[in-house]
Amino acid sequence: MPDGGLSAENRARAEAIVALYPQARSALVPLCHLAQSQHGYLTEASMEDIAKLVGCSPAEVRGTASFYDMLHTEPVGRYVFAVCTNIACMLAGAYEVLSHAEERLGIRVGQTTHDELFTLEEAECLAGCDKAVCVQVNHRFFGPIDEEAFDQLVDDLAAGHLADTVPPHGVLNRVSRAVGLPAKAAKAAKAAAAGDAGDTPPNGSRARSGT
């Protein structure tokens, strides 16, 4: 069963992310990305972990996640193709490319191949219109893509040639926030040490301390 919660390492990363925000709930979407980087999608257990970390119910995590296209509550392939068919790409033949993709992969839009390698999605504008037809694989940009280029892309991915550019599905970033504790918290701590608490922000927006 792949249905696990956050790993110890990711739990530590999650706590560091929560600490960046004045209110923990703000970390919900970033934590969903973190959970997806571990499992490729949002498992039940990871949604429960996120709920505890941000202080809401697991249902609220699911309810929020289901609003967003990038967050998956069901397993997807290792590589998720998003073929943009919005106006600029459509004018460059996106629906023809999408039909070709369905044929090449042997699946329809929304489906995953039997070997769990590829999922095909029809995307809204991805802001790659100067390279229409624009295709993303796990949110890495490729374009312009015609039928031939799509086939090449499938072959390269299957052969592992693009491992450096395209991490497995769910990995949004390979750079982490490394520095920068909340300045207000640091300042407040300094002020408190000097016996002056006058700089503490009022009400609910207090920077989280102890980080």
Add this chain to the structure above:
Amino acid sequence: MITSHPRIVTSRMDYDDSYTFDRFLATGGYDGLKKALSMTPEQVHDEVNTASLLGRGGAGFPAGRKWSMKRPSDVTYLVINGDESEPATFKDHMLIERDPHQIIEGAIIAAYAIGATAAFLFCRGEFALGYERLLQACNEAYGYGALGPDILGSGFALDLVIHPGAGAYICGDETGLLESLEGKRGFPRIKPPYFPAVMGLYGEPTIVNNVETMANLPWIVLNGGAAFAALGQGSSAGTRLFALSGHVEHPGWYEIEMSKTTFRDLIYDPSLGGGVRDGRELKAFIPGGASSPWFYPEHLDMGLDQDAVGKAGSMLGSGSIVVMDDTTCVVRAAWRITRFFARESCGQCTPCREGSGWAEKVMRRIEDGYGREEDLDLLMDLCDNIAPGLGWPPKQTTICPLGPSIPSPIVSGITRFRDEFLLHVKEGGCPMPPDEVRHA
């Protein structure tokens, strides 16, 4: 007219390593911030007012005036909107990927001017590479001392969080974005209060500015608001990034002087768009993102000027121009944009939620050859229910502007190309050729 003007937001784009900290520092990086910190926040604000910098997100509201609306409070947030999702808009995507440091520098300047206590940069989730580069740039800014408890020895403190979105057009709306940033579904907030400057993130006064707006600030501070206002004309001051796509020889982003350069220049000049593909005829073009009513060949000589385009019944919006040549099926084009709105409607307001889906189905059946003549009146009536009167700017029956944007492509198409719609009905199918795949 193609003018020679300084490149304000694209000055580093000739370098392959434009996004690196080394290149940023070697090309004047943080000079604007250093100068800003030597001024008072009010002086910085004055320069931005003098510059007449219009917000670059889509609504075109003067940035300096937005800052003035801030409710005085001990806590003020700055939120940078990098959730670029308007169809055919790809300028912020480029700025984020190619010059993330410039945006961060602009954000620190803005935070200083408005007295922000913390800043959040909301980066569209689909921009994975851009998000990584922003995170990297943010780490480097902290390392350099440009962020943190005592910025470059000035005593000014600011934290910046780079926040990833997760794929929802509606989060480009500023209150939808704030809801998303609070960890919820991106539902735009009911007004009043009308402005996040009064009640925004966590209920505190919040200034929400676009990425490109921020990217202009270092130059404005360094060169003065007057130098910026000297470019362009009237309220359309400075240069602006335009995203050109569709049936054009050279799709791409172009920084050009506002107002003086015309749509014809942008689409046809060899140094810019290079003309309609294969020398074909222009049928129509979208002047400012998918939400804007369409323009036609008779509008080509209009300057890229916010007021002029507004007076002509459309908007410069997000600065994205989509060219459609004479092979384009207007029913298909309008249907695809309608479908976008139907998919991205958040579902809070009935006219938008129901109207977009209904309109999309009717448009689709016309394109597929199952349409009826009376469908045209039905569509117009439906659009009139979403935005009564069908004027421009549209009347609003919904919380946010997504709803009133739905009629734009439909009304444009039916009003201008009624015969082509009727031909679909008469012939029982689409009379236009299929879209041609563009080869690399």
